[in-house]
Amino acid sequence: MEGLLGERAKALTDAQKLLGDINRDDRIPTADEQAELDRLSKVADDCNDRAQLLEDENRIEREIVASTARGDDAGITSDDRARFDTELRAGIEARTYSAVVRFQPREDGGIERRLSSTTDAAGGALVPQDFLGRIYESRRDNSAVRACGPEVLNTATGRSIPVPRVTTRAVASHVAQGGTISRTSGQPVFDDPTLDAYALKAIVPVSFELLRDEDVDLVSWLSNHLGRALAYAEDDWFISGDGSGKPLGINDSTNGAMVGGTSTVSGGIAWPDVVKLQYSISGGYTGSAASTDQMMPMGRPAWLMGRATLGEIYALSDTTGMPLFRPRRDEGAMDMLDGYRVATTDQMPALGTGVRAGCFGNFYDGLIVRSVNEVRFDIDTSVYFETDEVAFRAVAEVDSHVRDRTAVKALVIKSS
Template identity: 35%
Template sequence: MRVSGGSLNADLDRIDARAKQLLGAEQRTKDAEDAFTQLLAKPAEARRQPDEHESELRRWARGEMRALEIPAEKVAHRDLVKGTATAGGNTVPTTFYGRLIAHLIEVSGLMMAGPTVLNTASGETIEIPVTTAHSSAALTAEAAPLAESDPTFAKRTLGAYKYGVLLQASSELLTDTAVDPEGYLSMQAGRALGNAFGAHAITGTGSSQPTGVITSASTGKTGGTGAAGAFTADDLINLFYSVIAPYRNSTSCGWQMRDATLSAARKLKDLQGQYLWQPSIQVGVPDTLLGKPVHTEPNVAAVAIGAKSVAFGDFSQYFVRMAGGVRFERSDDYAFNSDLTTFRAIIRADGLLVDQTGAVKVFAGGAS
């Protein structure tokens, strides 16, 4: 029987490929055995190398370091102990997935709308001069005297109100927990401080607290009677155009309303049957209403008679003052007799709509 050269070469190639596969499998087996041998030879402590930030926070929590700087959000709001499951014990492993699954809560939508943030090293009062009326010209006859028209000014004042949260944790929890404490404390404090300041940034009275943007905003449109405070598509269009073009064209111009109000707004149509609402097709870009971004804010009032349930305008005219950054501090002495370590996070902040001539306007529910 004659075997062609091509067939013989093909058989040789298959044999060569198979031999290489076997050699490769043998080498991979040897490499895996070597790796396991080296791993098992190491002490248990050496196998888990905590990252630098986790190591620093654990040393700080145990009192080995007196100070630690942490980014601009932090802490929680009750005594945490290892012995009670829901108060910390659920974070201590027998064998444990090392990440805590926390429930989500709402934070300040105003801070996402593009306010002007002033960061200062200290908390002294800041006075901001603003114009409340501009000069105007007039048609003047030949040789007639010119009419005087001066701009008028006012001052807006920003202080520094203190917001804080306190957390106490047992030494057992700090020593034994497998949860990343730095990340968790940062998340909790950021949300707690954001919620506290965010409520005042929307509806604060300005008396011993910041002045909310809705508190200072003027009414752009009042709803009709017999609608229990609800708005129509025409109402939102009128509110949109009650804000003059220089503010309306700002990149920080948008809407603020709570989720339930937003649900109603999404169902509105114009006279051609087209929805006013336009969903975003780009990740990270908010949905739009009449072409302007919508930010949900839980502290805006619900739809009701007389309620200011929708805000629209240039939110860069709302100034947020942050004095001295975030203080995140630890004390071993405050609850020494209970063997608890106390943590606190503090910010000093104020907020004010500096341009109150119509930069932001609201929809108010009509009378019954």
């Protein structure tokens, strides 16, 4: 938020300065000056829109998390909970069933989670807090990319959003006393890639026996499994997506993070490779490595790699056989590597010649993730007819885009 407001303030200041020069000379702006004024106005408007969007959506997310921490049901009664559980099990009796879950602000400022279903003539049942809370937490906690701390835009709809970004940063120059400061030399260059909303689908087959067992907490079981499946699928996009009909991932070889170095070992990693990748990132992006939060806070650097790759690094030893690193043993805590958090996922390439096996840097500056606050659920009893199972499907919408290719860099494994 502070970065957006600062960028907006700078654009307005630059526009005011340029207008002041034009008014002082008592002339109309040239074509280049008018184009610059239009550009600065667009930057300011886009920053203002994004700041307002962030303010609204962050407020909603804080209230969701707060209600989860309190353990309250936001007005949901035991009858509502039982009704929702019954509707989920209704898939046994009907061939198909469809429902949509949305986050909806209430007049009192709270958050209402409503299920609008094709089988509910009354217009939907309140969704139990623990159902959406568990999906929210499971999807967040099982996403390695989200754990690295990218900027996340939570939006109410899937409309396209332009994202202003700097492709060339401002450069200062030495000017003699009384000299003229160039209006064009060293100015930042902006573009505005668009964040869309791509459908992300997860299917969990459930046996008829499990559905008929009323002792099973079906709401909790489904929310955990669907949240985990969505997280795993979105990580694949956020890491390897090429931006063509899908999100652009941070590890895409063409438009993703720039290469920070190549390993010195064919098909493997040595200690100097870890150090060189870490120090290939500009100091302005790294800041402090210290943090006690499970999720990476804004602006803190992180590592992203496969778990087997991290195991290879942990196995590195000195000439006496002593390990160079000691794995973190705190239950529930993220792994650490040279003082920085490590997020691991099987969606990162395994060690192999020529692959981009690891990334390091400031993911908040490097990657922006867009997540739509809506999840659709479908039930179908025929797709797994031969195995006597019911298919539960969750559909969400996300997108991602690389904002600064130099904020995060990749390590390429040596081929030969």
